[in-house]
Amino acid sequence: MGNVRVACDERLRIVIPSEHAPVFEGSPEVVIGPAPNGRSLYLFPPPAWDGLVRRLREARAAGDPDAGPFVRLYTSLYRRERIQGSARRVSIHPELAALAGIQDAAVLVGSDDRLAVWSEPAWRERVSGVLADVLPLAEHSRWD
Numbered sequence: 001m002g003n004v005r006v007a008c009d010e011r012l013r014i015v016i017p018s019e020h021a022p023v024f025e026g027s028p029e030v031v032i033g034p035a036p037n038g039r040s041l042y043l044f045p046p047p048a049w050d051g052l053v054r055r056l057r058e059a060r061a062a063g064d065p066d067a068g069p070f071v072r073l074y075t076s077l078y079r080r081e082r083i084q085g086s087a088r089r090v091s092i093h094p095e096l097a098a099l100a101g102i103q104d105a106a107v108l109v110g111s112d113d114r115l116a117v118w119s120e121p122a123w124r125e126r127v128s129g130v131l132a133d134v135l136p137l138a139e140h141s142r143w144d
């Protein structure tokens with residue numbers, strides 16, 4: 001959980017921060033591709049990605065009409081990338097970086113079994129939207 005700003009080097013590599021490293025423990029690679037929101041990327045450890053694709057294929061075979069587009073997304077637009085060295089660097093393919101608007105920095109957001117990778121402007125917009133959704137509720141909520 002939580003979010004961390006990371007720099008991208010000249011080869012569009014980012015470092016998986018230590019607070020998010022346990023999700024990728026023991027894995028020599030990651031699986032990276034566009035999130036369904038179309039504005040960020042997902043960075044999965046291979047076992048989590050493999051499990052997700054397996055569940056989606058089973059759902060598609062069982063007739064779930066929503067599973068097919070997700071199977072196509074996760075199997076056609078995702079790439080496996082090696083985790084490089086003890087610094088835990090991961091390359092973002094230029095096409096994926098362009099899709100998410102990532103240039104010289106990114107915001108990594110922990111989300112259970114994966115990381116979301118956002119451009120800084122898109123992340124700021126996302127946070128503003130979340131706060132705007134919560135504000136009217138906070139005025140009369142017991143959760144505030």
